[in-house]
Amino acid sequence: MRITRLVCGHCGSVLSGLGQDQLFFCSNCGKGWSPGEKGLEPVQVQCRASADSRLPLPFWLVRATVHILKRTVRNEFISTMLRFGSRYEEDVLSSKKRETGGQSDRRTFLFPAFPVDGLPGTGVALSEHIRDLPEIIGAEDGLPDICGGSISPADAVVLARCVAVGQETEKADWLAEIEIIFSSVKSALIILPCTQEVEKVAVAETGVSFFRRSVSGWYEIVDYHSCKRTGSIKA
Numbered sequence: 001m002r003i004t005r006l007v008c009g010h011c012g013s014v015l016s017g018l019g020q021d022q023l024f025f026c027s028n029c030g031k032g033w034s035p036g037e038k039g040l041e042p043v044q045v046q047c048r049a050s051a052d053s054r055l056p057l058p059f060w061l062v063r064a065t066v067h068i069l070k071r072t073v074r075n076e077f078i079s080t081m082l083r084f085g086s087r088y089e090e091d092v093l094s095s096k097k098r099e100t101g102g103q104s105d106r107r108t109f110l111f112p113a114f115p116v117d118g119l120p121g122t123g124v125a126l127s128e129h130i131r132d133l134p135e136i137i138g139a140e141d142g143l144p145d146i147c148g149g150s151i152s153p154a155d156a157v158v159l160a161r162c163v164a165v166g167q168e169t170e171k172a173d174w175l176a177e178i179e180i181i182f183s184s185v186k187s188a189l190i191i192l193p194c195t196q197e198v199e200k201v202a203v204a205e206t207g208v209s210f211f212r213r214s215v216s217g218w219y220e221i222v223d224y225h226s227c228k229r230t231g232s233i234k235a
């Protein structure tokens with residue numbers, strides 16, 4: 001078992017977080033860290049939540065060139081009593097499909113850095129609102145303390161691909177099969193101010209929210225912030 005000292009490699013401040021966390025943010029100097037082969041390794045960070053933010057949460061911002069090698073769509077949706085829910089079968093439906101793949105584009109994905117049920121769907125919605133994010137905040141303005149970032153940099157790339165597939169399935173055709181690869185991937189941890197509503201959590205000013213109950217360790221995250229600023233979070 002490897003023991004990693006949770007100390008900022010830049011300024012020496014002690015880092016804190018929850019038991020499952022894979023991402024640590026130094027609220028003193030603003031550097032990000034993730035446990036790797038050689039102890040804590042640096043992670044790019046964009047902090048967009050201030051020290052006053054009641055619920056600063058970690059997200060991933062992944063930029064990649066998306067190559068759609070193959071994209072097969074059905075020309076019509078086929079569902080009968082017998083076939084309902086059955087999978088696309090190439091031999092049966094071969095005459096009713098066409099290829100729409102073969103292009104590459106540069107995309108930026110934004111999604112939670114903690115597990116949320118239906119994460120790709122939340123990622124599709126958030127990725128459409130990257131322009132609406134608040135300004136980047138520097139260490140001189142005061143930084144928040146975060147926890148809950150349990151999706152590692154390697155897993156973030158896998159999930160970004162799931163978001164890309166989600167974007168393709170949302171298009172107004174019947175996607176049957178897709179083959180996507182990424183190149184020139186750059187990832188950054190991004191900290192966004194969130195607010196708890198009755199059952200949901202709203203992400204900054206994006207208009208996107210997710211259900212609190214869909215986050216497995218939600219109460220640990222809330223407790224962490226409540227302890228930091230006694231009783232100021234509405235449960």
Ligand SMILES: [Zn+2]
Binds near residue numbers: 009010012013028029
């Ligand atoms: Zn530091």
